[in-house]
Amino acid sequence: MEATAKLSYARMSPQKTRLVVDMVRGKGVQEALTLLKFSPQKAAAIVSKLVSSAVANAEQKGVSDVDRLFVKTIMVDQGPVLKRFLPRAQGRATKIRKPTSHIFVVLDEK
Numbered sequence: 001m002e003a004t005a006k007l008s009y010a011r012m013s014p015q016k017t018r019l020v021v022d023m024v025r026g027k028g029v030q031e032a033l034t035l036l037k038f039s040p041q042k043a044a045a046i047v048s049k050l051v052s053s054a055v056a057n058a059e060q061k062g063v064s065d066v067d068r069l070f071v072k073t074i075m076v077d078q079g080p081v082l083k084r085f086l087p088r089a090q091g092r093a094t095k096i097r098k099p100t101s102h103i104f105v106v107l108d109e110k
Helices: 014-024 029-037 042-061
Strands: 004-010 069-078 084-088 093-098 100-107
Touching: 004 042, 014 029, 014 042, 014 069, 014 100, 029 042, 029 069, 042 069, 042 100
Parallel strands: none
Antiparallel strands: 004 100, 069 100, 084 093
């Protein structure tokens, strides 16, 4: 039985988030949460909460054994980019891009 969780518009670059997501793909849930807990990246905390949410969704669905769950699919898509401007010298302005990500997790039993 599969359990899913989705996070839209996470204020994190998809490129940086994919580096963290690649660490936990295919791992067991306990191992994935441990890796994310001790990872220094900002995206690790976001992905950790999302995996925990997927585990809670699995419990709601009535999965027989939560300890047998593993990360079947986890992917990061690019969301919209917030565009801002920063004033600079001599009346100029610089573009600031604030990217967002959509993260999707699927857990399954072994």
